[in-house]
Amino acid sequence: MTDSHDTPAGTPREDLSEADRILAGRFVDGELPAKERAAFEARLAEDAALQAAVDGQADLSAMFVPGPAPQPSAGFRARVLAAARRLPDSEELSASQSSGHQAPVVSLATQRAHIEAFCRRLLVAAALLILFGGLAWAGILRQADSGQLEASRDEIQQEMERLDALIREPR
């Protein structure tokens, strides 16, 4: 330690033990019970080094002058509440903690919301499927109504053979 009498705040003398310096700190902080305090005060009256430690401690504590603390902004409370609403229920947490598992990532309410969103998507998909199915069906009908004829594979084969026979037939 580099303590000496002309050093700044909180500097006890070199010859004072660490225990005494801690005691001086407790005295200044009001942490000594009445009986210990009385005994310490009796020592202080006779021990200049101890008194110097107490003075130094008091000087050091006097340096900590609290400035004005910033105030919460207008929307602070609302933001905290909004953030808290997004959390898992405390019951879910305590249940998961007591069972030794990790806390669920989403709450039951969130899971319900996810299921509802999934169902909504499913309904939209079904509606779209019905719509496109209907359109396709209507398209087939239009194609049938357009007068185009369809032949079976056998009919086509027969027609091809007939044409081949005509070509091969000697004139």
Add this chain to the structure above:
Amino acid sequence: MTALQIMPERTDADLIEAILDGSESAFETLIERYSDRLFGLLSRMTRDRGEVEDLAQEVFVKVFRKLGTFQQDSAFYTWLYRIAVNTANDHFARRKRRRLHLVEDDAALDAQAPGVGEPDHAGAAIPLLEEELREVTRQVLDTLPEKYRTILVLREYEDMAYNDIAKVLECSIGTVESRLFRARHRFKEALERKHPDLVPSRSGTYRRSN
């Protein structure tokens, strides 16, 4: 007017019970009750006002999430402080790891220091010496390791009893005593290095030795 507004005498225990039963307004009351105190504590740990608010929000959200685990054999505020100190220190450690902890120069400190160069709440000018002393103290405090800075904030700014500090830091009273002693010693050494001209007078004020 809400029911809570006409029952301001509700204890912390009442509020906690109501919150655990799902009362959002009780949580709102708890936030209102402890905001100033929490902002005060966090502003002693960081100078950035935006950071103070972000941390305070994180602390309250953690309080809400962990309220079911609160053992009501100690004061609520010591539990709140424990969460606040851990949250702030975790945040500073993360920031340091990400190398975003920039070294603040004196000009930046002057610009951000709460209340410096501004009128106080009553509108009257703060005496220069007190203001200067406050700034010097903050500067020296900022140079200390986290565990010493934290215990000095709790004891010197928050005026907490050793017993409560022990609860906040989750350690024994003996540890509080020895850590506080070392913190004060480190503070004094840093003060000597940074401001060797600053000496205490027996009237409890400080002056420059020139």
